[in-house]
Amino acid sequence: MEKCWDLNQLYLSFDDPQFSKDIKTLEKRLEDMKSIPCQDVHEDNLKSYLEQFNQFQDLVEKIYAFISLTMSSDTTNQDALKYSSVIETLLASFADTQARIDRWIGQFDLSQIQDSYIQEHMYVLQEIQENNHHLLSDEGEKVLAQMKTTGSSAWLKYKDQLISSMKVSMDGKDYPLTEVLNMAYSKDKDVRKKAYEAELAAYSQVEQGVASALNAIKGEAITVTQLRGYDSVLQRTLIDSRMSQKTLDVLLETMKKALPIFERYYRLKAEHLGYFQGLPWYELYAPVVESHESYPFEKGSQFVIEQFYSFSKHLGDYAKKAVEQHWIDIYPRVGKVGGAFCHNLHCIGESRFLLNYGNEFGDTVTLGHELGHGFHGECLNQQTALNADYPMPIAETASTFCETIIKNAALKSADSTQKLFILENELCDCAQVIVDIYSRFLFESRLIERRQKGPLSVEEIKDLMLEAQKEAYGQGLDHRYLHPYMWTWKPHYYEADYAFYNFPYAFGLLLAKGLYALYQQQGPSFSEIYEKFLSLTGQMSLEDVGKSVGIDLQDAHFWQNSIDMIKDDIDLFEELLKQNS
Numbered sequence: 001m002e003k004c005w006d007l008n009q010l011y012l013s014f015d016d017p018q019f020s021k022d023i024k025t026l027e028k029r030l031e032d033m034k035s036i037p038c039q040d041v042h043e044d045n046l047k048s049y050l051e052q053f054n055q056f057q058d059l060v061e062k063i064y065a066f067i068s069l070t071m072s073s074d075t076t077n078q079d080a081l082k083y084s085s086v087i088e089t090l091l092a093s094f095a096d097t098q099a100r101i102d103r104w105i106g107q108f109d110l111s112q113i114q115d116s117y118i119q120e121h122m123y124v125l126q127e128i129q130e131n132n133h134h135l136l137s138d139e140g141e142k143v144l145a146q147m148k149t150t151g152s153s154a155w156l157k158y159k160d161q162l163i164s165s166m167k168v169s170m171d172g173k174d175y176p177l178t179e180v181l182n183m184a185y186s187k188d189k190d191v192r193k194k195a196y197e198a199e200l201a202a203y204s205q206v207e208q209g210v211a212s213a214l215n216a217i218k219g220e221a222i223t224v225t226q227l228r229g230y231d232s233v234l235q236r237t238l239i240d241s242r243m244s245q246k247t248l249d250v251l252l253e254t255m256k257k258a259l260p261i262f263e264r265y266y267r268l269k270a271e272h273l274g275y276f277q278g279l280p281w282y283e284l285y286a287p288v289v290e291s292h293e294s295y296p297f298e299k300g301s302q303f304v305i306e307q308f309y310s311f312s313k314h315l316g317d318y319a320k321k322a323v324e325q326h327w328i329d330i331y332p333r334v335g336k337v338g339g340a341f342c343h344n345l346h347c348i349g350e351s352r353f354l355l356n357y358g359n360e361f362g363d364t365v366t367l368g369h370e371l372g373h374g375f376h377g378e379c380l381n382q383q384t385a386l387n388a389d390y391p392m393p394i395a396e397t398a399s400t401f402c403e404t405i406i407k408n409a410a411l412k413s414a415d416s417t418q419k420l421f422i423l424e425n426e427l428c429d430c431a432q433v434i435v436d437i438y439s440r441f442l443f444e445s446r447l448i449e450r451r452q453k454g455p456l457s458v459e460e461i462k463d464l465m466l467e468a469q470k471e472a473y474g475q476g477l478d479h480r481y482l483h484p485y486m487w488t489w490k491p492h493y494y495e496a497d498y499a500f501y502n503f504p505y506a507f508g509l510l511l512a513k514g515l516y517a518l519y520q521q522q523g524p525s526f527s528e529i530y531e532k533f534l535s536l537t538g539q540m541s542l543e544d545v546g547k548s549v550g551i552d553l554q555d556a557h558f559w560q561n562s563i564d565m566i567k568d569d570i571d572l573f574e575e576l577l578k579q580n581s
């Protein structure tokens with residue numbers, strides 16, 4: 001089996017004449033858009049701008065995807081590094097023109113539009129008009145874009161450098177942080193505990209620098225929010241997420257109400273492992289049983305394809321095509337990035353997947369997860385680039401939905417021990433997405449509130465984190481062993497233009513569970529509704545996307561129903577623990 005992915009549909013190499021030709025075309029398209037007659041409020045001009053912009057988006061995506069995919073499979077590729085900065089500089093120079101065009105779009109009376117191509121983009125156009133209230137002058141936009149490269153973007157790079165070069169000392173040997181974090185999954189309790197202690201001790205080397213980065217980035221987010229005239233940093237995130245405050249409130253309220261359910265799960269796990277004052281942090285990912293089954297890629301991918309066919313022919317065909325046509329870079333290799341991701345390529349109607357496949361059941365679930373992202377892209381391929389761009393909170397829904405298909409199928413055929421293994425994996429993930437995410441939301445809210453009065457010290461940031469963890473985990477965790485440094489390596493706190501990158505995970509998980517419940521009620525006919533749902537995610541508010549499948553995102557019952565499904569799993573977990581102890 002071919003190990004690497006096939007990128008030939010994009011370019012043969014950086015020397016491919018088509019690559020340099022496309023960069024020239026991109027420069028030309030940017031120039032063309034700069035000369036759009038922004039005094040002329042005429043439908044024909046708007047239509048031609050939308051056509052140009054959609055083509056431009058697909059072209060940027062094609063070039064950028066080739067650069068970034070090459071870089072992730074070969075991190076030291078010099079051509080990729082070079083072209084990445086060429087493209088970034090090119091796009092940053094467009095900020096003032098984009099502001100000018102957005103203001104021009106603001107002058108149209110959209111209710112009078114006759115043209116069907118423009119009408120197809122109505123949601124995006126209305127959104128631009130509404131967001132125009134938050135635009136600065138052309139000059140202001142240009143200054144902000146340029147200052148960001150020496151502000152929050154520079155701080156982010158500095159923070160990444162600190163964390164990736166950090167050495168963790170354990171038993172007289174130095175380890176990179178990522179390796180020590182992985183030890184949380186070790187079968188050996190001593191290793192898990194030692195890794196946690198060594199990790200916490202190591203942060204003293206970098207805590208001042210990382211805190212400076214956090215203070216600077218949150219400071220910039222607050223300043224920009226005020227300059228643009230938003231009520232709060234959270235309001236800006238919600239507008240960008242196409243989501244209402246009410247939906248967020250109902251979601252958070254349901255999560256808060258569900259905390260005792262997860263406290264019970266943590267206590268059960270703790271007692272099974274021999275702890276009676278709650279789970280110490282270093283045992284959060286501890287295995288409760290050993291899996292006795294291995295899942296090499298051939299077996300895992302066959303299983304995923306088969307289960308996807310049980311949902312629909314389209315989903316099955318899609319997964320089969322992805323495997324057979326070498327869209328997946330499967331195994332770990334020196335010089336390749338860690339983790340797993342899916343990159344949807346609207347420009348060519350395909351996707352590429354990076355895995356670090358390791359023959360465990362979890363690797364098969366990850367494959368299902370990433371293919372779920374890919375299928376979301378597949379359902380958006382018929383849309384224009386502008387209408388295929390969906391907001392953050394919906395991003396993890398299709399992936400989690402497909403994960404659920406895989407896990408449920410595996411549960412059905414497993415024996416009692418394997419069942420416990422699968423269920424514990426699932427609950428461990430769900431608890432993270434509800435409980436830890438809730439703690440991160442509390443932490444970030446308080447951090448931003450305090451940052452408005454001035455920078456926080458390392459001790460103050462650590463205290464905020466501990467307070468949030470105590471509140472979210474309750475007695476589920478042993479309060480003597482929490483994690484005061486969870487703000488250091490998690491990338492989510494360091495994106496200046498998208499704060500509160502936490503609740504989207506809970507939104508995605510619970511929405512996917514709700515969709516899965518609909519699938520169970522409606523059977524095979526649901527697949528058509530599901531595809532329609534995914535195809536609409538780039539062109540309406542999240543509430544309206546929900547309505548398209550009869551889901552009311554502002555109704556607490558909907559969210560509660562998903563929580564109840566997890567609660568049933570915890571009941572089963574308790575039963576299986578008894579059988580296996």
Ligand SMILES: [Zn+2]
Nearest residue numbers: 369373396399
């Ligand atoms: Zn994902």
